[in-house]
Amino acid sequence: VELTSDSANGKMTTATRVFASSIRVFAQGSRHYTFQHGFSGTVGRTPLIRLKKLSEATGCDIVAKAEFLNPGGSVKDRPALSLIENGEQLGLLRAGGTVVEGTAGNTGIGLAHVCNERGYRCVIYMPNTQSQEKIDTLRLLGAEVHPVPVVPFSDPQNFNHQASRHAENMDNAFWTNQFDNTANRDAHYATTGPELWEETSGKISAFTCATGTGGTLAGTGAYLKERNKDIRIVLADPPGSVLYRYITDGKLEREGDGSITEGIGQGRVTENLKDSSIDYALHIPDSDTVAMTFRLLHEEGIFVGASSGLNVCAAVQVAQRLGPGHIVGTILCDSGMRYSAKLFNKDFLDSKGLLDNIPEKYFSTLF
Numbered sequence: 001v002e003l004t005s006d007s008a009n010g011k012m013t014t015a016t017r018v019f020a021s022s023i024r025v026f027a028q029g030s031r032h033y034t035f036q037h038g039f040s041g042t043v044g045r046t047p048l049i050r051l052k053k054l055s056e057a058t059g060c061d062i063v064a065k066a067e068f069l070n071p072g073g074s075v076k077d078r079p080a081l082s083l084i085e086n087g088e089q090l091g092l093l094r095a096g097g098t099v100v101e102g103t104a105g106n107t108g109i110g111l112a113h114v115c116n117e118r119g120y121r122c123v124i125y126m127p128n129t130q131s132q133e134k135i136d137t138l139r140l141l142g143a144e145v146h147p148v149p150v151v152p153f154s155d156p157q158n159f160n161h162q163a164s165r166h167a168e169n170m171d172n173a174f175w176t177n178q179f180d181n182t183a184n185r186d187a188h189y190a191t192t193g194p195e196l197w198e199e200t201s202g203k204i205s206a207f208t209c210a211t212g213t214g215g216t217l218a219g220t221g222a223y224l225k226e227r228n229k230d231i232r233i234v235l236a237d238p239p240g241s242v243l244y245r246y247i248t249d250g251k252l253e254r255e256g257d258g259s260i261t262e263g264i265g266q267g268r269v270t271e272n273l274k275d276s277s278i279d280y281a282l283h284i285p286d287s288d289t290v291a292m293t294f295r296l297l298h299e300e301g302i303f304v305g306a307s308s309g310l311n312v313c314a315a316v317q318v319a320q321r322l323g324p325g326h327i328v329g330t331i332l333c334d335s336g337m338r339y340s341a342k343l344f345n346k347d348f349l350d351s352k353g354l355l356d357n358i359p360e361k362y363f364s365t366l367f
Helices: 052-058 077-089 106-118 132-140 159-168 183-190 192-199 215-227 243-249 286-299 306-322 336-343 346-351 360-365
Strands: 002-005 012-016 023-028 031-036 048-050 061-066 098-102 121-127 144-148 173-175 206-210 232-237 280-283 327-332
Touching (some): 052 061, 052 306, 061 306, 077 106, 077 183, 121 132, 121 159, 132 144, 144 159, 183 192, 183 215, 192 215, 206 306, 243 280, 280 306
Parallel strands (some): 098 121, 098 173, 121 144, 232 280
Antiparallel strands (some): 002 012, 048 061
């Protein structure tokens, strides 16, 4: 609740409900100060951006939550805070304890921030294919980072299983388990969904995004479906993931050979995604993802990573299916700064057969 000072009687009056936590107000006379309490109080309530050129092209309002403006720089700040608070509430994480997680990077970065704020140690296991920028950021934040070889979830050496064992072998350590701890999904049900509903005045027609843990799509979708069952919830999937086929025909089979995107796509149905109300799925090739990421930079002025480009590709396809006059929401997950050495590198893109998907007029920004 946001409070304002009533200068006539010196009392505080309720003005506008907000979803950010830990708000503090100081009022003296006619002066009014409102501020968020620390890192945790700043998570969420990100701006909703209308993508002008894409909206004009489709006849729909393509709108995206600017999650790169969270204090830790990504959409994963929301579940990171929720997961740690879950451990605290259950008594599994006590003062001076250690938080352990397996992550592609962004959840780990969010966790490391919250750990610094609350006095916990942070230990991260991550696939060694993830960007060096994210690894460096985690270490800068004080996390103990273990990049490990990529193996399937069924392999005991999978990064998630290694994180779980690390926590089991320590006293006062909590494995946040972002893939199967539904406190992840709950964070989006409590914040992202209500924000989208409120910011579109309840007129949102569809929501789409890619999934890694499944928390963003499942939690946001659950809230929106409760408010209006006709809102379309659409899963966007990169090459190499099983979820497009799973949603489309019930088969856990991969579509495509792999993707340059990080932190999205999946080889199984996580607890966060299980029993979600998803209307249909879209398969988005890397060629479209890369082209859209560069369009967002050069035509909309928004510098984001490839998962955001994929999300916007999906939003455009959903808008085209719905026809003009609808509002389609999605997520801008994080900044392109976390992928600059790969995603904006000419040699890397060429090695993946993706360079030709970028208009030549944008080549000047490659290095």
